[in-house]
Amino acid sequence: GDSVTQMEGPVTLSEEAFLTINCTYTATGYPSLFWYVQYPGEGLQLLLKATKADDKGSNKGFEATYRKETTSFHLEKGSVQVSDSAVYFCALSDRSSASKIIFGSGTRLSIRP
Amino acid sequence: NAGVTQTPKFQVLKTGQSMTLQCAQDMNHEYMSWYRQDPGMGLRLIHYSVGAGITDQGEVPNGYNVSRSTTEDFPLRLLSAAPSQTSVYFCASSAGQVRTDTQYFGPGTRLTVL
Numbered sequence: 340g341d342s343v344t345q346m347e348g349p350v351t352l353s354e355e356a357f358l359t360i361n362c363t364y365t366a367t368g369y370p371s372l373f374w375y376v377q378y379p380g381e382g383l384q385l386l387l388k389a390t391k392a393d394d395k396g397s398n399k400g401f402e403a404t405y406r407k408e409t410t411s412f413h414l415e416k417g418s419v420q421v422s423d424s425a426v427y428f429c430a431l432s433d434r435s436s437a438s439k440i441i442f443g444s445g446t447r448l449s450i451r452p
Numbered sequence: 453n454a455g456v457t458q459t460p461k462f463q464v465l466k467t468g469q470s471m472t473l474q475c476a477q478d479m480n481h482e483y484m485s486w487y488r489q490d491p492g493m494g495l496r497l498i499h500y501s502v503g504a505g506i507t508d509q510g511e512v513p514n515g516y517n518v519s520r521s522t523t524e525d526f527p528l529r530l531l532s533a534a535p536s537q538t539s540v541y542f543c544a545s546s547a548g549q550v551r552t553d554t555q556y557f558g559p560g561t562r563l564t565v566l
Contacts, residue, residue, distance in 0.1 A: 428495070445494050
């Protein structure tokens with residue numbers, strides 16, 4: 340079945356460091372891919388998405404490119420801030436499961452001032 | 453615009469008790485769903501609804517019931533709580549196809565079953 344695998348956390352970086360959170364997926368067909376972010380004490384919010392191969396999603400300085408050949412959707416940011424501390428979830432939705440989103444286990448990111 | 457609201461924020465139950473977690477949205481979204489979030493396991497889909505009067509099971513439906521009598525409300529019922537249902541529960545909604553549309557999440561309900 341469909342699945343999403345994320346790098347395990349926690350990830351701790353210093354402010355202004357470069358961030359990469361790896362995400363790979365297994366799916367039948369051509370899924371849409373998402374990154375959601377959960378700030379402490381809150382629900383999830385959509386960070387960015389890509390609905391077809393080679394699309395790049397971007398928001399708030401974060402980027403991720405839909406790579407069909409490597410089945411990946413890695414999240415990157417050039418210079419992280421303390422306010423980026425949160426849990427990040429990679430997710431997919433496939434044509435075969437049009438009403439469902441499958442989430443990865445989440446990666447906790449902590450940024451040191 | 454309140455978005456997706458959930459009540460209560462916290463709840464402690466004893467094994468065997470029943471309760472209903474409330475979820476409401478004011479965005480006229482057709483699609484609503486319930487997830488549970490457990491450490492190291494991400495979010496798992498419990499039940500979902502593609503419109504009023506229509507519900508279906510997700511990945512982990514056992515022990516939970518839902519109904520969708522209106523577009524706005526999607527309550528989740530625990531008929532006989534068990535310690536394995538200790539979790540954080542999130543309700544979400546989207547305007548249309550989950551495949552392309554943004555899901556909007558509520559703030560969550562933290563449930564502890566003793």
